[in-house]
Amino acid sequence: MRRVIAAINMTLDGICDHTAGIADEELHQHYTELLDEVGVILYGRITYQLMQFWQTLLKNPSGEKTMDDFALAIDRVPKIVYSHTLKNTDSIAIGWDSVKLSNQPIEKEITELKQQSGKDILVGSRSLIIHLMNLNLIDEFQICIHPVLEGKGLPLFDKLKDRKNLKLSKTKTFGSGVIVLYYEPLKY
Template identity: 55%
Template sequence: MRKLVAAINMTLDGFCDHTAVDPNEAIHQHYTDLLNSSGVALYGRITYQLMEYWRPLVNHPTGKSSMDDFASAINQIPKIVFSRTLKNVDWESAKLADQDIEAVVAALKNQPGNNILACSPSLIVTLTQLNLIDEYQICVHPVVAGSGLPLFKNIDKEIRLQLIKKKTFDSGPVILFYEPTKDTVLKTM
């Protein structure tokens, strides 16, 4: 059975803001490796449209290997986009979800293959509420943004996690790898 992994960058004060963090070469390499070792990436509309930034770099590389390798990895991984407003997607490796998120994830988990990535704050919240995430990989950057989109916005239940490992980058960010505890009881706060 495939695992569903929530992978995301956030600031020290808990906000998801790609403009506030420094995705240096080592971090790009980590996410390139994660994409290359995964079977599919799930996106919400906003994050999907942000990721489209990488499409032109496949045909027009920057010359910076960490960025170009990431562009190639994000281009190749199959993507499923959950959106109420998009009518189509034209990225060759992407498709719009044709069922609700719970049905799509259940079907994906039962298929053979590599892990499933959840890469959007909104999807991570929804999947957390549905108790479907098997592992969280949260890259905490040493930046206090002060405001923005909180990662766990609208979570109204206590969810207990267990740290299974961490990865520290020389530039300061730390990826914390968590699994929901086996005895987790989601209780309303």
């Protein structure tokens, strides 16, 4: 059975903003290794469109090994995009061949994906993480906390229906001061 892993960057004050963190070699390598361990990535429309930046490095590598390696790793992983506004994949599949726009209810699709054999399922969008948390479908959280106080933006955990108790399973610290906290939800 596949696990659903919610992995996201967050500032110390709880804000999710892909531009507010410390994107150095160590962080890129960390996420490249994570991508090598998953079989599919789930995105909402907004995060997917932000991640399309990495397609540009496939055609024009940056020369920074860890950034170029991340671009190759994210290119290899199939992606499912959930959107209420997009009508087809023509508007999102610019450059990536392995993208599909979901047409199923998310709970049904995730339950089916979890039952399949294969590598784990990665969720990388704030909105999907919140939605899947409320459905109790996340098996592991990887919260990458950056030593930055942003002061504005979208908080990660602002729309939870119920309290969620978590168990810390491990931590990982980078030279930049970034810390990845690995949590598993406690089941009752």
